[in-house]
Amino acid sequence: MFLTNTEDIPGKTIQVCKGVVSGSTVRAKHAGRDIMASIKNIFGGELVAYTELLSESRDEAISRMKQEAQELGANAIVNVRFSTSSVAAGAAEIYVYGTAVVVK
């Protein structure tokens, strides 16, 4: 499965367009991590727990999107876009979408 965020895949040609595919996930970190983040917030700096949380959820969203594309019989997803929104306190929604295509 090829993934790109450009409109085509360099070196390959798009043959069939299968439509938009997307994947999303909402995740929260347990309270212990939230407390650690609050403490870290006094000193400033990177919040490693949240960085991990978001990158894990992004991988999850991508794998859901890939699965949807596979069901459509596509072998690549082009023009992939990410979007993040905070739904509630301490939880984040990751949404990823793209166009499933068949390339050769």
Place this chain on the structure above:
Amino acid sequence: MELIVFITLLGLGYFFGRLAEKRHFKSTHDREKLHLRLPTTSLKRPMGTLPPVTESSLVSGNVVISVDYCKRILAGLRNIFGGQVSAYETLVDRARREAILRMKESCPTATQLINLRIETSSISKGAKQQIGSVEVLAYATALYCRPEA
């Protein structure tokens, strides 16, 4: 009592926050020098003429950085008078540069990165217990070319 706590937090934030920021800017600067040879653009097509592309893939890097206590208070004061909030400017600058660097570090063998997109979002914990932090995600398409013989 509350005043003592406040001043302690302010002091801790000022001291450690400055130290961490200085160190981070230095490491960012050094690592950016290392990755200068990897051309990155926000264009949809590759720059110049490339040898045939053998592989392309989506690469990304993300980071969550929070602002320290002292800066948050300063920014709060700045909010009253208006104007440039440099406390937050350095925060987002650090986050963006770090995210781009992480993205580049994840694909050291790429020939060129195209269509770079940067997305920023804030992770806040509600009005009462605010975590002044930003998340930055940088993503791009990495092109791998056959090395010229």
